[in-house]
Amino acid sequence: MSVPIEALAPFRPRLVLVVDDSSLIREAVTLALSTNDGWEVLTASSGEEGLALAGTELPDAILLDVMMPGLDGIVVAERLAASPATRGIPLVMLTAADRPEDRERLSGLAVAGVIAKPFQLAALSGQLAALIGPELS
Amino acid sequence: MSSSGIPASALDAIWARHHDVVLARLDAIDSGTRPDATVEMRTAAAGAAHQLAGTVGTFGFTQGTELAQQIEEGLRASNAGQARLPALAKLLRRELERGPAA
Numbered sequence: 097m098s099v100p101i102e103a104l105a106p107f108r109p110r111l112v113l114v115v116d117d118s119s120l121i122r123e124a125v126t127l128a129l130s131t132n133d134g135w136e137v138l139t140a141s142s143g144e145e146g147l148a149l150a151g152t153e154l155p156d157a158i159l160l161d162v163m164m165p166g167l168d169g170i171v172v173a174e175r176l177a178a179s180p181a182t183r184g185i186p187l188v189m190l191t192a193a194d195r196p197e198d199r200e201r202l203s204g205l206a207v208a209g210v211i212a213k214p215f216q217l218a219a220l221s222g223q224l225a226a227l228i229g230p231e232l233s
Numbered sequence: 234m235s236s237s238g239i240p241a242s243a244l245d246a247i248w249a250r251h252h253d254v255v256l257a258r259l260d261a262i263d264s265g266t267r268p269d270a271t272v273e274m275r276t277a278a279a280g281a282a283h284q285l286a287g288t289v290g291t292f293g294f295t296q297g298t299e300l301a302q303q304i305e306e307g308l309r310a311s312n313a314g315q316a317r318l319p320a321l322a323k324l325l326r327r328e329l330e331r332g333p334a335a
Contacts, residue, residue, distance in 0.1 A: 118284055118287070118288055119251060119254070120247065120248075120251045120254065120255075120288050120291075120292075121287070121288055121291070123247045123250075123251075124244070124247055124291050124292070127239060127240075127243050127244065127247065128239055131238055131239050131240070132238075163283065190287075191287075192283060192286050192287030213286075213287035213288070213290070213291070214286075214287060214288065214289065214290025214291045214298050215290075215291060216291070217239055217244070217291055218238070218239060
């Protein structure tokens with residue numbers, strides 16, 4: 097009986113880049129996802145830092161806050177989509193405000209999903225996995 | 234360990250590490266909700282309320298989220314409902330000073 101090759105592949109946690117200007121949120125998300133074996137977490141405190149890390153680390157997914165000083169999440173998402181290196185990375189937007197102008201800007205982006213703030217930490221891993229889908233590699 | 238598998242003590246430690254940040258945001262809200270607040274103070278207070286609205290619920294402060302949202306909306310709106318903002322700010326501070334509930 098043959099064994100599928102993927103069954104022999106070593107388990108690799110999926111790398112998630114969390115981009116949020118709130119250190120409380122960055123630490124809480126890191127705690128929640130690190131508690132689950134399936135994730136490895138990298139954080140950035142600004143849109144600029146997030147763009148740089150996305151380009152060098154090529155994470156499996158990006159959790160991106162919408163409202164940040166400097167480059168906001170929507171501009172970051174547009175720049176990620178414009179780069180061949182990062183356009184395929186699933187983006188999940190984090191937003192505390194259900195504002196019509198944000199909804200309109202978000203509707204023009206190819207994002208995997210939106211998670212409303214505040215979110216339940218216990219549910220975050222499952223929400224993220226459901227939004228970005230199964231690992232393909 | 235909490236029922237979610239996330240250690241409650243770790244969550245408490247994160248909250249404690251950021252206590253000063255939370256207090257600074259509450260102070261900004263207090264300043265920006267005073268009747269004599271300048272436009273800059275109100276803008277800063279709205280930003281602080283937005284940050285708290287998006288954060289504190291994750292640590293179990295459900296009422297804190299609602300209060301912060303009401304304060305942010307009040308600060309970004311015109312004059313309607315401005316008089317109640319200092320009272321909402323006081324309630325928010327009381328809620329957040331009682332410690333994490335997650």
